[in-house]
Amino acid sequence: MSQGPGLGTAGAAGRGLMAVEDALQRLLAAAEPLTEQETVATEAAVGRVLARDVVAALDVPGFDNSQMDGYAVRCAEVAAALAAGQALPVALRVAAGQAAGELPPGAVARVFTGAPLPVGADAVVMQEEATPVADATAADRAPASLGWVRFASVPAPGQWVRRRGEDVRAETIVLSAGRRLTAADAGLAASIGCATLPVRRRLRVALASTGDELIQPGELPPERLPPGAIYNSNRFFLEPLLRRLECEVTVLPRVADTREATEAAIAQAALAHDVIITTGGVSVGEADHVRPVVRALGGLDLWQIAMKPGKPFAHGWIERARLGGSGRCHVIGLPGNPVSSFVTYALLARPFLLRLAGAAVEPTLPPAWPMVAHFDWPQADRRREFLRVRCNSVGGLDVFPNQSSSVLTSVAWADGLVDKPAGTTIAHGDVVRYLPLSALLD
Missing domain, CATH: 3.90.105.10 (Molybdopterin biosynthesis moea protein, domain 2)
Incomplete structure (x- = not known):
């Protein structure tokens, strides 16, 4: 990976954008965990x-027990019998769930997996390494038994024995x-x-999609979509991702692109939820009303992250006292473009929600895997980029050719992201930082 001419991570910071790690640390610091249980x-x-x-x-286990079907033995007695060419009598038969008792001197016990080890036994010989004997010779005679058995080798003490407490003390x-x-x-x-x-207790999350252009799938068939209308895709990946975090999710009706509709939706949701997650309405356009509403009803903690996709990510809160309630409701503003919404949810919103739910969360991104890029990416951007990639059959990474923040196909195709530092390019064969989506979402 090479550095682009005159570009570096400082370029993004100099333009007033917050670094991804700084944004994550700030988010987690603002997430006071729930106390109810x-x-x-x-x-x-x-x-x-x-x-x-x-x-x-x-x-756990609560007693020494056998790891195998076989015979519980005293190692020294097996050694003596082997040296004399003799079989040993089977004095006990112990299955899982039975009391074992004490192993008589000079005898073995038939045991099964999970069976308690008889008192006095110090090893188990698996049944594949033992030979039952039908008729014992005179030299083999011993007190009444359940048969006889010969061994080909001497076991080591502790062989095939699960010791008491070796799993849990x-x-x-x-x-x-x-x-x-x-x-x-x-x-x-x-x-x-x-x-x-x-x-x-579960987090109560309200999910609000903003935008006059949004149509619910099933509301109209494709041939009847009005000019400029699009189907609301963000809700259909965010809702299951939130439920995967065991959140209680309320999906709000589509929020129109007016200040009044945005304020009404956020104010009502704030009284009954811990977090409101919005998609769209957090950029700088005339129809972007989420940020000014959050500022008016509470405060804005961060906005605009030095990442691509996902720059217009925001976090703030609503003071419920202004609405007749008490406490605060957090607001996470995700970008409207679906890829930006997906990536910022995975990298920023999800850790915040986990911390708010009481989980122990490190203030860093998951560890990246070093992998070899099987592609060229000659463009150096001033922002840190997260490219949609997929592992190929020869151990490298392929990149989706269209990295636009509106191309949701790239996310459905990908199995991870390449974390590309600001101001760098990628040449075929470079070692890059790969973040599996499974580590980001599971």
Whole structure:
């Protein structure tokens, strides 16, 4: 990756735009986490934010047990029997869920996966490495048994044994408060006996699309669209992305491009929601009313980010006291162009929402993967660019040829973004910073 002539990251800052990392840190600093919590069934807690530490009340496993179907043995006795060419008697049969008892001297126990290890045993030999013997010789005779078995080698102490507490120790923190719970977390919680988990309540988010040109899919067929009209695509990716964060989403009717309609929609939504997310109306046109309304009803914290796509991103708040309520409602203004809306949601709005919901969020973008560009991008922009790319079959990255902020096809096609610093170009073979969409959205 090479530097363009006379361009650098300072160029964007000099034009009054805020750097992406600065915007993210500022957003997260403004996101005071919710304090309300509720208790939900463990299986229903996936995707929610844990409100309190989960501490184990027991060891997991709670006893030494077998990792394999086979035989629980004393290693020294196997060594002695092998040296003498003798079989060993099977004195016990222990399945998972049964009490094991004590292993008699000079004998082995038939055990199955998950079965408790009999007292005295110090290893397990898997059944594939043992040979049952139908008739024992006189030298093999021993007290009553469940058969006989020969071994070809001596196991090491602890072989195929799960030790008590090797997964979880009692009185340790298993899951920390602020963690956004995964399916594996739910299983882990269940393994220590948690039928329910304490979680933060869901964020209440209002989603507002602004613009006289917007038509709801299904409202009119394509052949009947008025001149200048477009279908509202932003709502159809933002709503499921918000629900993926376990937000309670209210989709507002389309907001007309007037100051009065914008103020009425925002004021009403502010009284019942934690966050209002708008698309469109945050640029500098005469029909862009979101910013002046937010300023009038509360305050504007940031606007215009040194990134492409997504420059006209805004964050502010509504003071509910001005509307007869109490507290604040945050407002996130996403750009109207769908690619800009998608990218700024992934890089900025999503971390903000997670922090507001109580999740522990680092004030940085996810770690980028170094990958090789299989394309040329000779244009050097004054802003930091996020190019839509896709991994190819030979381990490199292809770029979508049309990077316009209105071309939603580029996002549907891509599996990640190349984070291209301001003032740089890309030549085929350069190592670039790749951000997988899965890391940004999942």
